[in-house]
Amino acid sequence: MNANLTLLPLLVPFAAALAGLAWPDRLGWQRGCGIAGGALTFLAAAVLLRGVGQDGYLVTHVGGWQAPVGIVVVADGLSALMVLVCSLMVLAVAVYSVRDVDADRQRAHYYPLLMLLTMGVNGAFLTGDLFNLYVWFEVMLMASFVLLSLGGEKPQLEGAFKYVTINLLASAIFLGAAGLLYAKTGTLNMADLSRILARSPDAAMINTTSMLFLVAFGLKAGMFPLFFWLPASYHTPPPAVSAIFAGLLTKVGVYALVRAFTLFFNHGADDAQTLLIWLAGLTMVTGVLGAASQFEIRKILSFHIVSQIGYMLMGLALMTQAALAGTVFYLIHHIVVKTNLFLIAGIIEKRKGTGDLARIGGLYLAAPYLALLFLIPALSLGGIPPLSGFWAKFALIRASLSGGFYWLAGTALAVGLLTLYSMTKIWAEAFWKAQPEPAPAAPATGTAVMAAPAIVLAVLTLYLGFFGQPVFALAERAAEQLLNPQGYISAVLGSGPGGQAP
Amino acid sequence: MSTMAAVIIGVLVAGAVYSLLQRSIVRIVVGIVLLSQAVNLTVFSAAGLKEATPPVIADGARTLADGAADPLPQALVLTAIVIGFGLVAFTLALTTRTYQELGDDDIEKFNRTDT
Numbered sequence: 361m362n363a364n365l366t367l368l369p370l371l372v373p374f375a376a377a378l379a380g381l382a383w384p385d386r387l388g389w390q391r392g393c394g395i396a397g398g399a400l401t402f403l404a405a406a407v408l409l410r411g412v413g414q415d416g417y418l419v420t421h422v423g424g425w426q427a428p429v430g431i432v433v434v435a436d437g438l439s440a441l442m443v444l445v446c447s448l449m450v451l452a453v454a455v456y457s458v459r460d461v462d463a464d465r466q467r468a469h470y471y472p473l474l475m476l477l478t479m480g481v482n483g484a485f486l487t488g489d490l491f492n493l494y495v496w497f498e499v500m501l502m503a504s505f506v507l508l509s510l511g512g513e514k515p516q517l518e519g520a521f522k523y524v525t526i527n528l529l530a531s532a533i534f535l536g537a538a539g540l541l542y543a544k545t546g547t548l549n550m551a552d553l554s555r556i557l558a559r560s561p562d563a564a565m566i567n568t569t570s571m572l573f574l575v576a577f578g579l580k581a582g583m584f585p586l587f588f589w590l591p592a593s594y595h596t597p598p599p600a601v602s603a604i605f606a607g608l609l610t611k612v613g614v615y616a617l618v619r620a621f622t623l624f625f626n627h628g629a630d631d632a633q634t635l636l637i638w639l640a641g642l643t644m645v646t647g648v649l650g651a652a653s654q655f656e657i658r659k660i661l662s663f664h665i666v667s668q669i670g671y672m673l674m675g676l677a678l679m680t681q682a683a684l685a686g687t688v689f690y691l692i693h694h695i696v697v698k699t700n701l702f703l704i705a706g707i708i709e710k711r712k713g714t715g716d717l718a719r720i721g722g723l724y725l726a727a728p729y730l731a732l733l734f735l736i737p738a739l740s741l742g743g744i745p746p747l748s749g750f751w752a753k754f755a756l757i758r759a760s761l762s763g764g765f766y767w768l769a770g771t772a773l774a775v776g777l778l779t780l781y782s783m784t785k786i787w788a789e790a791f792w793k794a795q796p797e798p799a800p801a802a803p804a805t806g807t808a809v810m811a812a813p814a815i816v817l818a819v820l821t822l823y824l825g826f827f828g829q830p831v832f833a834l835a836e837r838a839a840e841q842l843l844n845p846q847g848y849i850s851a852v853l854g855s856g857p858g859g860q861a862p
Numbered sequence: 863m864s865t866m867a868a869v870i871i872g873v874l875v876a877g878a879v880y881s882l883l884q885r886s887i888v889r890i891v892v893g894i895v896l897l898s899q900a901v902n903l904t905v906f907s908a909a910g911l912k913e914a915t916p917p918v919i920a921d922g923a924r925t926l927a928d929g930a931a932d933p934l935p936q937a938l939v940l941t942a943i944v945i946g947f948g949l950v951a952f953t954l955a956l957t958t959r960t961y962q963e964l965g966d967d968d969i970e971k972f973n974r975t976d977t
Contacts, residue, residue, distance in 0.1 A: 491938055498945045502952070509956060517960040518972045521887060524953055528894050529882070531949075532901045535942055539905035542935065592976050 365411050366420045366433045368404035369443050369482040373397050373450075377475035384467055391458050394471030398451030401478060405444040412440040413834075416841070417851035419488070427488070427852050428549035434488035434852055437838030438688060442485045442615055445692050448820075449607040449699045450478045452813035457600040459809040460706050465511050465598070473510070474604065477503035484612050488852055490538050490548040493616065497534065497580075501527050504609060507601050508593065519593030526589040530579035537572035544569075551852035554624040554845050570625040570632055577620065581613030583673065584643035587666045591650065594665070595658035595715075599706025602658055606665055607699035611691055614672045618687065621676060622842040636677035641771050644670030648778040657705040657715040657790065660782050661698070664741065667775060668694050674772065675756050678763050684839035686755030689832055693740070693748040693824060700737040700817035704730070707807050707814065708790060717786065722795035731791045733811065736818040738787065740825065742780035748824035751832065863911040867903060874900035887957050887967045894953060898946040902939050909935040 376397025383389045411418050418435040421427060435443075454474060461470050480500025487493050505527075509520035542548055544565050545556045557566055575586070582590040590610070594602055625632065647667025654660045672694070675687025705715060707730060712720040724731045740747035753776055760769040824831060841847055874896050881893030909932035917933040919926055961967050 491941075495941065495945070498949070502948065505952060505956070509959075512959060512963065514963050515975045517956070517963050519975045520956060521960050521969075521972065522975075524956060525882075525890055525894065528949060528953070529897070532894075532897045536901040536904050539901070539908045539935070539938070542905075542938075543908035543910070546932075548934075596975055 364420055365404075365408050366418050366435045366486055369401055369408060369447065369486065370433075370479055372401045372404050373475040373478040373482070376400070377472040377479070380472035380475065381469065384469055387463060387466055390466050390471045391454075394454040394457065394474055395451070397471075397475045398447065398454040398478070401482070402444070402447040402451050405440070405447040405482075408435055409440040409444050409834075411435070412437060417848065419851050426854070428547050428552035431492050432488040432549065432551075432852050433486050434551075434848070435486055436848060436851075437834065437841050438615070438618065439485045441688065441692060441834060441838060442611070443482050445695050446481055446485070446608050446611075447478065449604065449695060450474065452699065452703070452817055453600050453604045453607075456603070456703055456706070456810050456813045457598075459807065460600040460710065461598050462511075468510055470507070470510060473503050473507050477507065477604070477608070481608050481612055485615060488550050490541065490550060490553065492548075494531070494535055494538060497531060497612070500609070500612065501531065504605065508597050508605070510601075511598070513596075515596040519596035522589050523593040526579060530576050533572055533579075534576035537569050537576060540565075540572070541569045549852065550619070550623055551845075551849040554626075554849055555853070557624050566625065567631065570620070573620050573625070574617070574632070574635075577613045577616040578639070579613070580610065581617060581673075582610045582643075582666045582669050583613075584639055584646050584666075584670070587643070587647070587669075590666060591654075591659060591662040594662040595656065599658070599702055599709060602662075603699045603702035603706065606661065606702050607695045610665055610669060611695055614669060614676075614691065617673070618676050618684075618842065622679075622684070623845050623848060626845065633677055633679060636673055637765065637768060640670045640673035640677050641768055642670070643667065643673060644771060644775040648775045648782070651782045652778060652785075655717050657708060657717065657786055658702065660786060661701050661705060664779060664782065665698060667779065668698070668741075670775070671753065671756055671772065674760065674768060678759050678765070679843075680759055680763060681836070681839050681843050682762070683756060683759035684842050685832070685836040686752060686759055688835035688838045689755060689828075690752040692831065692835070693752040693821075696817055696820050696824065697737040697740050697749065700814055700821065701734075701741065703810065703814045703817070704734050704737070707810050708734075710807055710810065717789035719796060720790050721793035722791075724791040730811070731787075733814055733818055734787070734791070736821055738783040739780075740821050742783050743776040744780070746825045748821050748828060751825065751828055755832075864907060867907045867911055871900050871903050871907075874903065885968050885970050887960065887969055890969065891950070891953050891957055895950055898942075898950070902942050902946065905935055905942060906939045907935075 376393050380390055380393035412435050420433040422431045422433060477500060480496050480503055483496035484493055484500060487496055505524050508523055509516055545553055547553055579586045594605055644667050647663050651660045651663035654663060672687050672690050675683040709715045740749040743749040743753040757769045757772050878893045878897035878900060881889045881896060914931035915929055917926055917930045
């Protein structure tokens with residue numbers, strides 16, 4: 361298998377972005393570049409997943425420099441799955457944006473920015489080098505900053521300022537932590553770090569830097585108590601941008617946490633495990649309570665991102681194979697469902713002119729298909745069997761019960777109920793209630809282009825629920841790889857067990 | 863030398879935290895700039911600030927001589943400076959635009975999107 365496959369999910373969106381920049385004024389060209397870029401990235405990711413399925417690990421030594429001297433691009437089960445799911449979301453949002461994002465924004469390089477965001481996200485998933493991870497984070501952040509503020513409406517600028525400030529703070533902490541780790545270990549290659557830290561007796565240094573990484577990645581993931589920027593900014597840009605942020609960006613933070621705490625901060629880090637369990641529980645509870653107090657669709661959904669991050673952290677904190685498989689499956693389920701809910705929220709806002717639940721209603725009569733479309737991801741988010749959210753929660757709760765964490769399992773179940781409460785609130789207010797007077801002026805029509813990607817994602821949710829076994833098997837395989845970093849280390853550093861000293 | 867670097871980094875971080883906690887958005891940007899400089903200096907000091915020979919492999923030799931400096935942190939910090947420069951440029955543009963649109967530079971009044 362050609363190991364250079366790992367570079368395709370980076371090069372394809374980059375090429376699409378460059379192509380899009382060539383003729384910014386031609387809307388057809390812009391949309392074509394965006395949609396084709398999304399589709400080709402998805403294809404590249406599918407080929408990558410197939411390659412990883414055959415070989416276990418695909419490693420590219422960039423520029424021919426052998427690890428740990430050069431930068432490596434590594435695809436393992438988790439990376440390949442994440443790249444695949446995220447590329448599909450980019451494709452869905454690219455199609456959705458044709459109608460949702462206005463022509464002025466599309467002329468202002470909306471699609472090239474979306475492609476650069478994709479490149480940054482995929483790069484963060486695939487890199488095997490700590491400093492390179494920082495660089496990909498910055499690529500992703502820069503694109504997200506501009507996407508968030510593109511259009512320059514007042515709420516957007518307010519949200520963007522907070523988002524930019526907190527993310528630059530997180531980046532500074534990340535870079536500082538990487539510098540300290542390099543000072544102590546003399547390497548930035550993650551596999552090499554794992555090898556060196558396993559032998560390091562300096563527990564104080566490992567714990568200090570691991571906490572710095574926890575804060576830096578936790579800020580990006582929206583972990584308790586570092587999540588306040590998220591609900592303040594995610595509802596301000598056009599729904600298409602909200603959807604891609606909700607699906608991808610916080611999950612990059614979760615991915616980085618999973619990678620760091622399974623690959624190189626995995627030795628004798630019991631304190632970190634205890635801390636993570638508490639943080640997971642608190643993230644779940646505060647997120648869902650915040651959502652319960654909101655009365656605008658996208659604000660409710662933003663708080664639910666926070667609460668769902670708690671579930672993913674829960675699997676990481678338990679650190680058993682079943683729990684990590686649950687986390688990986690939860691990531692996949694959550695990305696699909698949450699992106700879809702934001703897409704549907706966008707359709708509702710387009711039809712009604714607002715997402716304020718007090719001012720809308722009667723959608724079940726006006727658009728029964730939309731009601732059905734909303735119900736699938738909403739019930740899946742709440743964890744109703746047999747939808748994908750049920751299996752994801754089931755795996756995590758079973759893992760916490762078998763680990764003896766009964767209160768954590770209880771919290772997860774209670775949070776599931778409260779999630780359902782928020783979803784029924786949206787359902788009752790937006791769909792069942794009669795339209796309150798005065799009705800918003802001139803509801804938009806022609807939302808079919810926007811509905812198409814939402815339908816595809818809803819079908820995917822159903823598929824993950826009814827026929828999810830192959831996907832769960834992939835998640836289990838990824839979890840097995842995460843728990844046995846030796847495979848990763850020998851794949852990257854070559855040579856026998858443990859790799860050779862540089 | 864390392865002690866001096868540590869003191870400078872400490873002062874920069876203290877200044878950054880002080881500025882980040884101000885209400886004016888321009889001062890917050892100043893805080894971000896100071897913090898990124900402090901972090902750059904941290905990375906720069908990562909290789910150890912000591913007297914060393916330039917990291918150039920001599921003619922005929924296969925490896926670096928003993929006592930050569932570690933060139934990697936300098937490469938890292940150069941990358942970080944360039945990224946930081948771009949980010950600060952964007953943040954300043956965003957700050958200007960925010961001030962023009964909202965007519966205020968007091969972050970306490972930016973509460974319309976809060977929840």
